[in-house]
Structure formats: structure tokens, C-alpha cells
Amino acid sequence: MAQYPLLRISGLRKVFGGVIAVDDLDFDADTGSITALIGPNGAGKTTVFNMITGFLPPTDGEILFVERKIEKLPSHRVARMGVARTFQHVQVFSQMSVLENVMVGRHTRSKTGLFLSLLTPPFWRPEERRIEEKAREWLSFVGMEGIADRPAGSLPLGNQRMLEVARALAAEPKLLLLDEPASGLNARETLAMGELIGRIREMGITVLLVEHDMELVMEISDQVVVVNFGRRIAAGTPAEVQLDPDVIAAYLGE
Amino acid sequence: MERRDYIGIGVLLAMVIAVPFLVDNPYYLGVLVFTALNCLTCIGLSLLMGYAGQISLGHAAFIALGAYSSALLTTLAGWSPWAAMGAGAVISAVVAVIVGVPSLRLKGHYLAMATLGFSAIVHIVAIAAVDITGGPQGIGGIPYLSFGDLVLDTDIRFYYFSWAVVIIGLILALNLIHSRMGRGLRAIHGSEDAACAAGVHTALYKIQIFIISAVYASISGSLYASYATYIDPGPFDVMHSVLLVTMVAVGGMHRLWGAVIGAVLLSLLPEILSSFSGYFQMIGLDYSQDYDILIYGGILLAIMLFLPEGLFSGGRSLFRYLYQKFSPAEEEG
Amino acid sequence: MDQVGSGFSDFLQFLFMGLQRGSIYALVGMGYNIIYNSTGVINFAQGEFVVFGGLMMVTLTMTANLSIPLAFLLTVLFVTLIGVLMERFTIKPVKNPNVLRLIIITIAVSILLKGMAMCFWGKGSHYMRHFTGSDPIEVFGATLLPQTLWIIGILAVVVIGFVLFFNHTMIGKSMRACAINRDAARLAGINDRNMVMLSFALSAGIGAIAGIIITPIIQMDYTRGALLGLKGFGAAVVGGLGNSFGAVAAGMLFGIMEAMAAGYISSHYMDAVALLILLIVLFIRPSGLFGSADAARLREF
Numbered sequence: 001m002a003q004y005p006l007l008r009i010s011g012l013r014k015v016f017g018g019v020i021a022v023d024d025l026d027f028d029a030d031t032g033s034i035t036a037l038i039g040p041n042g043a044g045k046t047t048v049f050n051m052i053t054g055f056l057p058p059t060d061g062e063i064l065f066v067e068r069k070i071e072k073l074p075s076h077r078v079a080r081m082g083v084a085r086t087f088q089h090v091q092v093f094s095q096m097s098v099l100e101n102v103m104v105g106r107h108t109r110s111k112t113g114l115f116l117s118l119l120t121p122p123f124w125r126p127e128e129r130r131i132e133e134k135a136r137e138w139l140s141f142v143g144m145e146g147i148a149d150r151p152a153g154s155l156p157l158g159n160q161r162m163l164e165v166a167r168a169l170a171a172e173p174k175l176l177l178l179d180e181p182a183s184g185l186n187a188r189e190t191l192a193m194g195e196l197i198g199r200i201r202e203m204g205i206t207v208l209l210v211e212h213d214m215e216l217v218m219e220i221s222d223q224v225v226v227v228n229f230g231r232r233i234a235a236g237t238p239a240e241v242q243l244d245p246d247v248i249a250a251y252l253g254e
Numbered sequence: 255m256e257r258r259d260y261i262g263i264g265v266l267l268a269m270v271i272a273v274p275f276l277v278d279n280p281y282y283l284g285v286l287v288f289t290a291l292n293c294l295t296c297i298g299l300s301l302l303m304g305y306a307g308q309i310s311l312g313h314a315a316f317i318a319l320g321a322y323s324s325a326l327l328t329t330l331a332g333w334s335p336w337a338a339m340g341a342g343a344v345i346s347a348v349v350a351v352i353v354g355v356p357s358l359r360l361k362g363h364y365l366a367m368a369t370l371g372f373s374a375i376v377h378i379v380a381i382a383a384v385d386i387t388g389g390p391q392g393i394g395g396i397p398y399l400s401f402g403d404l405v406l407d408t409d410i411r412f413y414y415f416s417w418a419v420v421i422i423g424l425i426l427a428l429n430l431i432h433s434r435m436g437r438g439l440r441a442i443h444g445s446e447d448a449a450c451a452a453g454v455h456t457a458l459y460k461i462q463i464f465i466i467s468a469v470y471a472s473i474s475g476s477l478y479a480s481y482a483t484y485i486d487p488g489p490f491d492v493m494h495s496v497l498l499v500t501m502v503a504v505g506g507m508h509r510l511w512g513a514v515i516g517a518v519l520l521s522l523l524p525e526i527l528s529s530f531s532g533y534f535q536m537i538g539l540d541y542s543q544d545y546d547i548l549i550y551g552g553i554l555l556a557i558m559l560f561l562p563e564g565l566f567s568g569g570r571s572l573f574r575y576l577y578q579k580f581s582p583a584e585e586e587g
Numbered sequence: 588m589d590q591v592g593s594g595f596s597d598f599l600q601f602l603f604m605g606l607q608r609g610s611i612y613a614l615v616g617m618g619y620n621i622i623y624n625s626t627g628v629i630n631f632a633q634g635e636f637v638v639f640g641g642l643m644m645v646t647l648t649m650t651a652n653l654s655i656p657l658a659f660l661l662t663v664l665f666v667t668l669i670g671v672l673m674e675r676f677t678i679k680p681v682k683n684p685n686v687l688r689l690i691i692i693t694i695a696v697s698i699l700l701k702g703m704a705m706c707f708w709g710k711g712s713h714y715m716r717h718f719t720g721s722d723p724i725e726v727f728g729a730t731l732l733p734q735t736l737w738i739i740g741i742l743a744v745v746v747i748g749f750v751l752f753f754n755h756t757m758i759g760k761s762m763r764a765c766a767i768n769r770d771a772a773r774l775a776g777i778n779d780r781n782m783v784m785l786s787f788a789l790s791a792g793i794g795a796i797a798g799i800i801i802t803p804i805i806q807m808d809y810t811r812g813a814l815l816g817l818k819g820f821g822a823a824v825v826g827g828l829g830n831s832f833g834a835v836a837a838g839m840l841f842g843i844m845e846a847m848a849a850g851y852i853s854s855h856y857m858d859a860v861a862l863l864i865l866l867i868v869l870f871i872r873p874s875g876l877f878g879s880a881d882a883a884r885l886r887e888f
Contacts, residue, residue: 053451079453087451093444095508096437104441108453110434114462117433118426131434167452307687311694356869363629363690364869367820371862374814382855492813496698503691544705551698558692559680 004067006031006206007052007175012061012071014047014230021047023230025061029175029223034197034207036217039227040250045210046088048227049177052208053085054078065175080108084168085177088210090160090184092167094153098144101152101163102135105170109134135170142166142196158189165196175206182213194220218242226250259428262511263421270417274410282525283409287481289521290416291474292501293514294423298470300502300513301427305439306463308358311495312369315376316468318490319346320475322380325393325485335399339476346472347465354464359457361446365464373492380487392486399480412481419477420514423470427510430466435459493547500554506564515566520550596728601850602843603726607735607804609842610742611637612861614797615819616826616834617749618790624766624829625786627686631693632673634816635700636791640666640798641807642704645713655718663795669700670791674784697812704809712808721803738800745796746835762786766829814858818845821865827875837876840864 005028014022022044029035037045050056052063054075063071070078084105093101110127122128139145142162147155152163161181168176178197182190194216200207201220211217217224218238226234226247234244241247277283295313302308323342327333333341353372357364380387387393398407399415406412430436438454450456479485497520505516524546561568615633622630643665647658677692678684718737723730753759764772765782773779797815798807805811822841826833841861849857868876 055447055450075450076453076455079451085451087448091445091448093441093448095444096440100437100440104437104449104452104454107434107438112434114430114435114466117430117435118466119429121425121429122432125433128433164448167448171452303687309687309690309694353866356866360869363686364824366631366690366694367629367817367824368866368869370813371817371821371865374817375859375862378855378858493698496694499691499694545702547698547705548702551695551702555677555692555695555699558688558695559677562688 004064005029006066007208008062008064009048009052010062010064012048012051012063013059014044014051014056015059021230022051022058022227025227025230025232027223027225027232027235029206029208031174031206032201032204033222034201034209034220035223035225036209036211036221037225037227038211038214038217039233043227044230045227046179047230049085049179049208049210052078053083053177079171082171082174083177084171084173084175086161086164086168086179086181088179088183090157090164092152092155092160092163094151096152097149098152098155098163099132099135099139099148102138102166102170103131105138105167106131106134108171138166138170141169141199143192157184158186161185161189161193162196165193165200169200169205173205175208176200178207178209178211180210180212182211182216190216256432259511263425266424266514267421270414270421274413280409283413285522285525287409287413287416288478289518290413290420291478291481292498292521293420293517294416294474294477295471295498296501296505296513296517297420297423297427297510298467299498300505300507300510301430301463302467303499303502304507304509304512305431305436305443306460307443308460308464309363309366309499310369310464310467311366311492311499312353312371312373312376313467313471313498314490314492314494315369315373316346316350316471317475317478317494318376318380318487319349320472320477321479321485321490322387322393322475323472324476324479325396326386328397328480329393329395335397335476335480339473339480342472342476343469346468350465350468351461354461358460358464369495370492373495377487377491380490387487390486392484394484396479396483396485398483399477406480416477416481419473423473424510424514431510435462439463496554497550500550500557503554504557504565506566506568508563509566512564512566516564519565520553523549593728597850599727599729601846603729603731603735604850605843605846606839607732607738607801607842608845609839610738611797611801611815611838612818612822612841613742613835613838614745614793615815616822616838617745617831618793618797619820619823620829620831620834621786621790621793623823625762625783626678626684626689628678628689628693629820630787630790631690631816632697632700632812633790633794633819634812634814635697635704636666636670636794637798637801637815637819638704638807638809638812639669639700640795641715641802641811642708642713642798642809643795644799644802645715645807646708649713649715659799662799663792666795666798667788667792670787670789670794671784673791674787678783678787679780697816701809701812704812708809710809712806713802714806715802717803718800732804734800734803738804741796741800742835745793746832749831758785818861821861824865825868825875830875833875 007029010026012022012025025048037048039045047056051058051071054073054077058071062069065081065083070081093104110131112125112127136145136148139148142165144159144162144166155163182193185193190213197207197220221238224236224238224241225232226241228250233246233250234241295317299310299313302310320342323345324335324338327338327341328335353368354365357368381389398405400406406415438449439459441449441454442456446456501516501520502513504520505514506512557564615637618633618636619630622628640662643662644658647653647661648655673696677696678689681689717734719733721732723732753763761777762782762785764777765779769779818841822838823834826837841864844864845857845860848860
């Protein structure tokens with residue numbers, strides 16, 4: 001089948017002032033796969049995420065998602081199309097409860113507008129109940145149903161990372177972008193996160209991942225794309241990439 | 255809405271009904287009418303400050319738009335006061351779009367300055383366009399509101415009516431914040447990036463909230479015009495906008511109930527101060543309204559420095575602290 | 588008006604007026620930028636610094652009869668001190684600074700300062716003598732006040748001083764480093780809290796200078812802070828918030844457009860022109876005329 005991949009990035013460039021953060025980057029992410037984007041700090045990985053999700057306009061290049069160009073869309077539109085993400089510096093809504101955080105994740109899957117919100121009390125809205133039910137389902141998917149009413153800001157980092165994933169999943173996205181999901185986690189939590197990402201793939205959700213924990217990356221990824229100074233220096237299966245001389249050079253700083 | 259919101263509305267309703275039995279002095283009823291009008295504006299402003307995370311220094315100008323629309327359309331065009339009130343609300347909404355769209359598309363607090371500028375222009379026009387607004391002399395002979403034969407021409411009638419409007423406005427606002435949209439707005443407050451990534455259309459929601467809060471202010475202005483039957487540019491200056499911000503901040507800007515409490519407290523404060531003016535003179539101070547500017551500035555600064563969550567939430571945390579401190583001791587004993 | 592000559596002299600007259608006003612907006616706009624760059628906060632008390640500068644200068648020259656250079660120096664020091672006190676007592680103590688809270692604090696401070704100005708100097712407007720006489724100079728049929736030359740000259744001196752300070756002194760470079768990346772600057776051993784204080788000091792000082800030089804022309808009173816602040820802010824935004832040369836250029840543009848509007852249309856619309864420009868620029872180029880789009884989008888408030 002000569003079909004398009006779910007996500008195709010071609011010739012992507014981003015220049016900040018005089019600094020080239022991302023330089024002529026190409027890669028594909030096939031439906032249902034896990035793609036890891038790795039590279040030294042400052043290689044431009046998060047910038048790529050920000051461009052895919054509409055937080056930054058690319059200087060040049062194309063981002064095709066389900067065969068539509070999305071590089072000029074604002075972030076909320078990209079989210080509506082089925083792209084969800086987490087952040088490198090964990091971003092939970094700390095004043096809100098764990099459950100409410102996930103309920104925000106249902107935003108693109110619900111539609112009550114301004115006037116209906118003003119005029120009807122919440123208990124008259126069946127949609128509100130559905131949002132809550134679904135949110136609870138996703139909380140139990142990540143194993144946090146027991147702490148649904150805790151304020152999100154009071155959770156330890158490991159739980160906050162899980163909560164971010166649950167919130168992203170609640171949107172039932174086609175593509176999930178995880179920005180360093182294991183950073184700051186201990187060994188046990190990292191294991192749990194790896195297991196969770198595996199289960200996400202089983203559901204048919206495509207995952208794009210930035211991660212520094214090489215053990216995790218090599219274990220779960222189908223494809224690894226290595227970037228350095230914004231350029232792709234290698235791509236392939238974990239085994240192929242590990243043997244690539246350019247990659248070894250970049251990581252050992254030669 | 256949560257259960258405690260219903261309890262709160264019940265308590266507010268009971269107090270609104272009970273107060274006229276305790277206070278029969280028409281002057282104080284008048285003060286309570288102005289309190290209600292401030293409450294209404296502050297509920298809208300609290301949506302903007304607490305939920306959209308933006309400040310408006312131009313709400314007095316939206317009050318002015320409502321008041322002048324009511325005054326002009328009823329006295330010159332012979333409209334019914336209700337229709338004029340509606341027209342004022344529409345005009346305010348349109349102006350809110352014009353002022354809000356450019357400044358709310360951006361991250362940051364451009365809205366505060368844009369509204370300040372808009373407010374300055376409205377004030378200048380109200381004073382300078384003598385042919386239309388009557389300039390500093392203002393406009394008189396504005397008709398009362400009425401329901402059929404029931405004309406709201408006494409303090410007590412208008413008192414009940416204005417507080418009924420406040421309670422309706424409060425219920426609508428509470429509905430709004432306990433909805434998908436309200437959640438989206440609170441999410442923006444927690445992390446604007448994460449909210450965008452979840453599909454919350456940040457700029458659109460901020461603009462919608464700004465429009466709602468402008469309409470609240472405009473209706474409050476229309477009510478003011480038909481209660482006072484006379485308006486002039488005096489009360490609609492920037493200082494009044496700052497006072498409204500202070501009311502919301504004092505009560506606690508992240509809670510709608512905070513806005514109600516702040517509005518009530520600060521609306522009654524000048525009455526309390528002037529009733530103490532005798533004491534002020536005894537200690538050698540000559541209290542006059544000129545010092546209000548220092549008093550309100552001082553209150554706003556003190557609240558933001560020492561009790562940023564406002565009296566409502568601050569009071570609750572104090573209560574919780576005391577409860578936690580003393581309840582285990584009881585269990586032991 | 589029909590004659591070319593008188594048309595030109597009118598134009599020149601409005602241009603002089605525009606340059607004079609524009610210089611003030613430029614200075615106020617620079618003041619906003621300094622604090623904005625170091626804290627991310629729009630300081631609503633910026634206009635009050637201008638008022639205090641003007642009124643203090645009136646007291647020192649007209650009542651205390653000090654010489655103008657001495658009074659100038661003392662006034663700038665006095666207002667700088669107000670800026671420092673403001674930072675130490677109202678900005679520094681805030682533990683978890685969130686921008687909304689800091690902005691409301693600056694609003695509160697501006698109200699307090701306005702109230703104090705009213706208490707100290709009363710409600711009337713105050714006359715101050717021109718620096719070097721008020722006999723106008725004739726230029727192609729237009730009249731130019733010596734004070735206008737002083738205003739433009741002092742703006743130039745401030746801008747040059749500004750460039751030298753930020754590019755060639757250690758403190759200035761440290762302040763720039765803090766503005767670009769506070770965490771990195773802290774790691775490099777820069778005390779970022781002191782930089783914030785310094786930014787309030789500088790900003791207040793520049794505000795005071797604006798107040799001092801304009802007072803002989805507009806006659807200062809305690810209510811003027813809001814409008815002067817607003818237009819200065821307009822200059823800062825149109826110039827690209829954070830970009831001080833942009834603010835100077837935009838301030839001049841504001842002043843000139845305003846003076847032209849006052850001259851050719853009607854003086855009633857004068858104040859509206861500045862705001863209109865501001866709104867239009869926000870609509871078309873949110874990053875300001877001289878800022879880059881990416882920078883405006885990314886800027887963390």
C-alpha cells in the first residue's frame with residue numbers, strides 16, 4: 001500500500017534570529033508506530049514538537065498530518081485535528097483537581113458554547129456527565145483513579161507526568177507527542193511509563209517521543225531519528241542507529 | 255454549580271429580603287442600590303480578572319456606555335428604558351470587541367492599557383461632546399423602569415429589583431465557570447501552553463469573557479441611569495475603574511463570591527468612614543473624600559501584598575488553619 | 588493657509604510641537620521598557636514618575652529658588668529614590684511573583700503616588716520657568732521655543748547615555764543578561780534582584796527627566812500621569828515592547844502625528860490619535876513596527 005504516513009515532516013526549518021534551531025529536517029511517523037526523536041541537548045527536538053503542535057511557525061518546510069498541511073495552524077486547531085502532547089517541564093493545572101485536569105483534556109471532544117454555558121446549570125447538561133465519565137476512565141487507564149480529587153499541584157512529579165499523559169489521552173488523539181516523559185522519574189516510575197507507552201501503542205495511537213533515557217528509547221521505539229544541531233544525522237531501527245558512526249560521534253562529542 | 259454555591263445564593267437572597275426590614279432610611283437603601291450596581295459590575299470584572307487572567311481599567315467606561323445609551327435613547331428617541339438597556343448592552347459588546355480583539359490576541363496584559371485608553375476617550379467625549387451628552391451638565395429626566403403598571407420609582411422597589419438582577423447575574427456567571435468553557439479558562443490560568451495543547455481556544459475565550467463582563471457593566475450603567483434619572487460624566491472616570499478592580503481584588507479575584515463580598519464591603523466603606531468623621535476630627539484629622547484615593551490605593555496595595563487571594567479565600571484558609579490547629583486537641587481531650 | 592509659505596511654516600510649527608511632545612513619549616516609553624525587560628511587568632506608575640519629576644522641579648526652582656542644574660539633579664535623585672523604594676517595598680516582597688499580581692500592585696502604587704502628589708502639591712497646575720528664557724526663535728516663519736531645543740537635546744543625551752550604559756558598562760551588560768535569560772545570568776553570578784531594583788531606579792530617573800523638561804511647557808498637575816503614561820506606553824508598544832530604540836522612534840512618530848492631528852484636524856481629537864495608532868498597530872503588527880513577530884509571540888509575560 002502506497003499510502004501516506006500519519007505524520008510526514010519534510011524540509012522543516014526554524015531560524016531564531018541568526019540561530020538555526022532546526023535545519024532541513026525530514027522524517028515520517030507511520031500509523032501505530034512509536035518514533036523517538038533523540039539528540040544532544042539543544043539539538044532542536046522540542047522546537048520540532050512546538051512546530052508540529054502549532055506553538056511556533058516554521059521558517060520553512062511542511063508538516064503533513066493525515067494528508068493535510070498543518071504548519072500554519074494555531075495550536076488549538078492542531079489539537080482539534082487529533083494531536084495531543086505533554087511538555088518537557090511538566091505543565092499540569094495545579095489549582096485544579098486531578099479529575100478536572102483530565103476533563104480539560106476532553107475539550108476537543110465536547111462542544112457546549114458560551115450561551116449554553118451561561119444559561120444552563122451544569123446538572124442539566126448531559127455532556128458534562130459524559131466528560132466526567134470519560135475522564136475517570138482515562139484516569140484509571142494510567143492508574144490514578146484513587147487520587148482523582150487531589151489538587152494536581154500537590155502530586156509528586158511522577159504522578160504529574162502520568163496525569164499529563166492521561167490528559168493528553170483523554171482527547172483520544174491520533175498522534176501523541178511526549179516530550180521527555182521519563183525525565184525526573186526514578187527507575188520504577190520510568191518502567192511504569194515505558195509500560196504505559198506500550199499500552200498506548202496497542203490502542204493504535206501513534207507516538208512521537210523525545211527522550212534522553214536511551215534504555216527506554218531503545219526498548220520501546222520502532223524508529224529512532226537522531227538530530228544534532230537541528231539536522232537529521234541518522235534514522236532507522238534502534239539497532240541500526242546504535243551502530244551508526246555519526247551517532248556515536250555526536251554522542252561522544254568528537 | 256456546587257452545593258455551597260446554592261447555599262450561598264440562598265443566604266444572599268435571605269439577606270436581600272431581610273435588610274429592608276432592618277433599614278428603612280431611604281438614604282441607606284440608596285447606598286444599597288449602588289452597592290448592588292457595583293456588585294453586578296464586579297461579578298463581570300471578576301470573570302475577567304479571575305478566570306481570563308486579564309485586567310480592565312475601563313469598566314467605568316462600559317458603565318458610562320450603558321448609562322448614556324439609556325439616557326439618550328429614552329430622552330431623545332423616546333425608546334422604552336428596557337430597549338435602551340438592550341441597545342446599551344449591544345453597543346458595549348461591540349466596543350468590547352473593538353478594544354479587546356487586538357489586545358487579547360497577544361499574550362500579556364495589553365488589555366489593561368487598551369481599556370485605560372478607551373476609558374480616557376469616553377470620559378473626554380462625555381465632557382466635550384456637549385451637544386449630545388450635555389457635557390459636564392449631564393442629562394436629566396431619564397424615565398424610570400417599569401413592569402407594566404409597576405413603576406420602579408421608589409428606593410425600595412429599585413432595591414429589590416437591582417438585587418434580583420445581581421442574583422441572576424451571579425447565577426449565570428456561576429453556570430459559566432462550572433462548564434467546559436469555565437474549565438478551559440481556569441486551565442489557561444494554570445498553564446496557557448497546556449490549555450492550548452488541549453484545544454482550548456485561548457484568545458476566543460478571553461474575548462468572550464471580556465464581552466460578557468462589558469455587558470454586565472453596561473447593564474449596571476443602564477440601571478444606574480434609570481434609578482438616578484440623571485447622569486453626568488463625574489462617576490465614570492478612571493478612578494472608578496480602579497475602585498472596581500480594588501473591590502474584586504479585595505474580595506478575592508479567583509472566586510465570584512469574592513467579588514460580591516468585595517463590592518459590598520468597599521461600597522459601604524465610605525459610609526462607614528464618614529460616619530466616623532467625627533472621631534477623625536477628634537484626633538485632628540479632617541476626613542474628606544479627597545483622601546479616598548489614598549485609602550483605596552492603600553487597601554489595594556495591602557491586599558495584593560499580604561492577602562493576594564483576597565478576603566474570601568484568605569478568610570477560608572485562616573478558618574482551615576484554626577480548625578486544623580484546634581480540632582486535634584479536642585479529639586485528644 | 589493657501590500660500591505655500593504659510594503652509595510650510597504651519598507644518599514646521601506643528602513639527603516642532605510634535606518633536607517636543609514626542610521626546611516626552613519616547614522617554615516614558617523607554618522607562619516602560621527598562622522595567623518590562625527586567626521583570627516582564629508593565630509598570631502603571633510610570634506616568635506618576637513623570638508627575639513627581641515635574642512637581643518636585645517646580646518646588647525646587649520656583650519655591651526653593653535653586654539653580655536649574657542643581658534642582659534638576661536633586662529632582663532626578665528624589666524620583667529615583669521613589670523608584671527604588673517602590674521596588675523594595677512593593678515588588679521585592681512578593682514571594683511567588685505572578686505578572687497579574689505585580690501589575691495590580693503597580694496600579695495600586697500609581698494611585699497612591701497620585702494621591703500623595705495631590706496632598707503635597709494640591710490640585711492646581713504649577714507654572715515653571717523655562718530653562719533659558721521663553722523668547723521664541725523664528726525659523727522659516729515658525730516659532731521655536733528654546734525649551735523645545737532643550738527637550739530634544741536632553742532626549743539625545745539620555746539615549747546616548749543609555750547606549751553607553753547598556754553596551755559598555757558591566758552593570759548595563761549584567762542587566763541585559765538578566766533580561767535575556769535570568770537563570771543563566773544568576774548562574775554567572777549576577778544578582779538578579781539588584782538588577783530589578785536598578786531597573787526601577789533607572790526607569791524612575793528617566794521618568795523624572797521627562798517630567799522636568801516638559802513642565803515649563805505644559806504646567807504640571809497631579810492628574811497628568813495617566814495620559815502621559817498611556818501615550819508613553821503606546822510608544823513602547825508600537826516600537827516593539829522591550830525595544831528602546833523602537834520606543835524612541837515610535838514616541839517621535841506619536842508626537843508628530845498627534846501634533847499634526849491637532850493642527851490640521853482639531854485639537855479635540857489630539858489624544859484620540861495616539862490611542863488609535865496604538866490599536867491599529869496592535870491589529871496589524873502585534874510585535875510593534877520595529878519588533879520581530881517571533882519575539883512578540885514567544886515573550887513570556
